[in-house]
Amino acid sequence: MKPERESSLVEVLDRLLDRGAVLNADLIISVAGVPLIGLSLRAMLASMETMLEYGVMEAWDKSSREWYARQETKLLLDGDETILFKAFGYLWQEEGIIGAWVPGVWNITSRRVLLWQRSPGKVVFERPLPDLYVQRANASSPEREELELIFPEGSAKIRLSERLEFEEALAGRQRSMVAVEV
Amino acid sequence: MVEEARYLYSIAKTGQKEHLGEIGIEKKAVYTVPCEDIAAVVHSCEPKPYDTKDKTQAEEWIFEHSYVIDQATKRFGSVLPFSFDVILPGDDSQIEGWLGRNYKLLLGELKGVEGKAEYTIQIYYDYDDLQSKALFGNPELKDMQSQMETESKGKAYLLSKKLNQRLKELVSSEEGRLANKYLPRIHGQVDKLIIDGKRSWIPEDCRDMKLLASYSCLVREENVERLGEILDEINSQDGFRVRFTGPWAPFSFVKLGELA
Numbered sequence: 067m068k069p070e071r072e073s074s075l076v077e078v079l080d081r082l083l084d085r086g087a088v089l090n091a092d093l094i095i096s097v098a099g100v101p102l103i104g105l106s107l108r109a110m111l112a113s114m115e116t117m118l119e120y121g122v123m124e125a126w127d128k129s130s131r132e133w134y135a136r137q138e139t140k141l142l143l144d145g146d147e148t149i150l151f152k153a154f155g156y157l158w159q160e161e162g163i164i165g166a167w168v169p170g171v172w173n174i175t176s177r178r179v180l181l182w183q184r185s186p187g188k189v190v191f192e193r194p195l196p197d198l199y200v201q202r203a204n205a206s207s208p209e210r211e212e213l214e215l216i217f218p219e220g221s222a223k224i225r226l227s228e229r230l231e232f233e234e235a236l237a238g239r240q241r242s243m244v245a246v247e248v
Numbered sequence: 249m250v251e252e253a254r255y256l257y258s259i260a261k262t263g264q265k266e267h268l269g270e271i272g273i274e275k276k277a278v279y280t281v282p283c284e285d286i287a288a289v290v291h292s293c294e295p296k297p298y299d300t301k302d303k304t305q306a307e308e309w310i311f312e313h314s315y316v317i318d319q320a321t322k323r324f325g326s327v328l329p330f331s332f333d334v335i336l337p338g339d340d341s342q343i344e345g346w347l348g349r350n351y352k353l354l355l356g357e358l359k360g361v362e363g364k365a366e367y368t369i370q371i372y373y374d375y376d377d378l379q380s381k382a383l384f385g386n387p388e389l390k391d392m393q394s395q396m397e398t399e400s401k402g403k404a405y406l407l408s409k410k411l412n413q414r415l416k417e418l419v420s421s422e423e424g425r426l427a428n429k430y431l432p433r434i435h436g437q438v439d440k441l442i443i444d445g446k447r448s449w450i451p452e453d454c455r456d457m458k459l460l461a462s463y464s465c466l467v468r469e470e471n472v473e474r475l476g477e478i479l480d481e482i483n484s485q486d487g488f489r490v491r492f493t494g495p496w497a498p499f500s501f502v503k504l505g506e507l508a
Contacts, residue, residue, distance in 0.1 A: 067476045067483060069367055069494040077368070077493060078314050085499035086331035087259075199406060216409065 155226025
């Protein structure tokens, strides 16, 4: 068979966004610590997961965390709800053919688990604590700390660096809830 | 703050300053900045990235970038392609200095791709067939299934998750076995081969099938025909479909991590 040179967008995107030479982050011009490599464009068109595998994107990951940290929106809690655990992490979201790790802050409160984005200030994901299971996901790469949240309607793939602490906080809170109910 | 910058398309094997015409992103004039016998293919731009929320606009840029790389390849032979939106601060003389500092590395990489191009090979297989074989031929999975019926709701749910996981693992190990059957033969015709991660995108005519293997290969011009013949053999088997695309610039084979 003869090779076909298809100009399908996906094939071209795959190469131009996820492959090809990139430069070290410190070589690229930056504005306020964010390397200039068309970030929102990539986020829009390609999979964030693949990009994070490049050194350049690690740098972006770091600067995006710092940027998130500077934003001043506040998570609204219900009356007596308190935050028990908080850590930066991601939620895997799929939209059609494009999947992406959505960054935010994972919160375990006295009532629910939620992913909070300080900017623009919204709750991306939330589920009540009872009926929530967590298990280690079969990670696509071993160094990634992926977890699967399982709830009655389905499941969600998440990632955070403080995985153990998250698991412990969740289990601890669920134990105390059961105790109260009994 | 730097005032000007150069958008990098590729590194090519030429010692001449040449104009490729207004073929760049947004019709920018594309030209080479040489240093000895290599050159950067660039256009002059402001020191800020191409960025937009308009998807059509973004796609246009991507195709324009791709077009420049193809034109440079036609003119100079195999190039080292850059990813979209790689912009270096400075003017031509600074680009020349940057090329000089990295001359040895860039020349080495250019020699490595000379007379070669990148091709993608994707092998698809009938997934349903593979899965039913895995499920019915495995006593462990059958045990798990019957155990689920006696457990409480929560535990049964976790168990069903585990069962699906195990089934997935079995199918993927069978996939691996099939893929490895063809890998050595393909390997014989290529210079370098990268096993690509599984992609979520599947072309229209393969929607009912599952991706068995996806490779990016660096292939010498004279070996492409023979490679095509091997792929023909796989493609003609029942339940298999092969996609063979290229030639592409060697996007998957440029390693410029050491650039100074």
